[in-house]
Amino acid sequence: MIEPKCIFxxxxxxxxxxxxxxxxxxxxxxxxxxxxxxSTYVEAEFKRTFLxxxxxxxxxxxxxxxxxxxxxxxxxAMLLPYLKDIRKTSLKxxxxxxxxxxxxxAEDQRxxxxxxxxxxxxxxxxRLMDKFDDRVDEKLNKTNCAIAKLKPVRKEDSYxxxxxxxxxxxxxxxxxxxxxxxxxxxxxxxxLESLPPKEKKIKSLNxxxxxxxxxxxxxxxxxxxxxxxxxxxxxxxxxxxxxxxLYTTNEKHFASIYQALKxxxxxxxRIEKDY
Numbered sequence: 001m002i003e004p005k006c007i008f009x010x011x012x013x014x015x016x017x018x019x020x021x022x023x024x025x026x027x028x029x030x031x032x033x034x035x036x037x038x039s040t041y042v043e044a045e046f047k048r049t050f051l052x053x054x055x056x057x058x059x060x061x062x063x064x065x066x067x068x069x070x071x072x073x074x075x076x077a078m079l080l081p082y083l084k085d086i087r088k089t090s091l092k093x094x095x096x097x098x099x100x101x102x103x104x105x106a107e108d109q110r111x112x113x114x115x116x117x118x119x120x121x122x123x124x125x126x127r128l129m130d131k132f133d134d135r136v137d138e139k140l141n142k143t144n145c146a147i148a149k150l151k152p153v154r155k156e157d158s159y160x161x162x163x164x165x166x167x168x169x170x171x172x173x174x175x176x177x178x179x180x181x182x183x184x185x186x187x188x189x190x191x192l193e194s195l196p197p198k199e200k201k202i203k204s205l206n207x208x209x210x211x212x213x214x215x216x217x218x219x220x221x222x223x224x225x226x227x228x229x230x231x232x233x234x235x236x237x238x239x240x241x242x243x244x245x246l247y248t249t250n251e252k253h254f255a256s257i258y259q260a261l262k263x264x265x266x267x268x269x270r271i272e273k274d275y
Contacts, residue, residue: 004267006244007031009038009136010236010254011045013247013272018050018131019100030247030270031135039140039239043132044147045232051128051152052161053097058120059158067113074098124152124159142239144173167224174228174235175219181238182219184261185212188234191260205256208234233257245270 007030009017016023057074064070074095102110104123109115133139141148146169152159164171178185189212192205199205207230215222215231222228228235233253240246242263248254251271258269 004034004243004245006035006037006241007270008240008244008246009036009042010246010248010250011042011232012249014038014042014046014132015050015100016249017134018046018128019104027247028135035244036135036137037140037240037244038132038136039142039236040145040148041143041232041235041239043129043139044145046132047129047150047161048147048163048165049093050097050101051124052163053094054101054120054123054128055152055159055161056094057098057101058117058124061113061117061120062157064113067111067116070113071095071098071102140239142173143177143235146171165225165228167220167226170223172223174222177235177239178215178222179219182216184238185234186216188237188257188260189213189216192256195256199256202252204230204253208253208257237261242268248272 009031013027017027018024057070060073061067061070064073101120101123105116105119109119147163147165150161150163152161189209192200192209192212195205211227211230212234214227222231233250234257237246237254237257245267246254246258247270249272251273254269255264255271258264263269
């Protein structure tokens with residue numbers, strides 16, 4: 001089979017490219033010689049998770065006596081006074097992401113609070129997104145996501161990423177994008193509805209169906225994090241050009257979506273199962 005000439009880096013692959021040196025080398029070999037795409041929507045997912053959590057950990061570390069104390073706070077509800085917009089999922093995912101971020105540094109760097117603060121500050125003000133952009137030839141902007149345009153804001157001794165993703169603002173083009181791709185969205189929803197009973201028990205796949213139907217009934221419902229974020233992997237699948245291979249580790253979502261789109265072949269989807 002002829003190798004695809006174009007490859008699209010989905011969020012999970014971008015995370016490994018940024019934070020895992022060993023897997024980064026493997027990714028670079030796979031994308032070598034190909035046109036490499038990602039998107040501002042993928043960038044926004046990365047910013048509202050890893051960049052945001054890097055900022056949150058920096059702010060916790062700043063008011064902690066030691067690195068160990070700061071790490072302990074990521075595992076307990078006592079971190080709540082230092083953070084805003086905490087959801088139950090954030091409490092579960094936050095320490096996992098911090099472990100991945102800290103993996104970026106040598107062991108001696110992770111133990112010294114002041115040294116770690118300096119290194120985290122470098123990540124926050126630019127290095128993290130530089131690594132995200134590394135080897136990317138083109139960043140698609142089909143949704144014009146406002147979060148992708150955000151930069152960390154310095155507030156005295158701390159940082160913030162002022163995320164506003166609400167139906168009231170409509171500061172992106174997600175509604176236009178899903179209107180233009182309404183037939184494909186409908187195709188995905190119908191395909192997911194016909195999944196075997198075992199797969200239909202997966203909550204996130206059911207969310208795709210529910211939120212997809214919501215948008216199909218009224219495109220204005222696409223705006224805001226309550227609908228747009230849960231539909232993220234469908235949005236990424238639709239923005240990826242049909243002649244470009246989507247590269248991901250998320251088999252659970254993308255295999256089902258691409259099967260619904262009838263694009264389930266090696267030229268359209270590469271699932272990395274070894275990570």
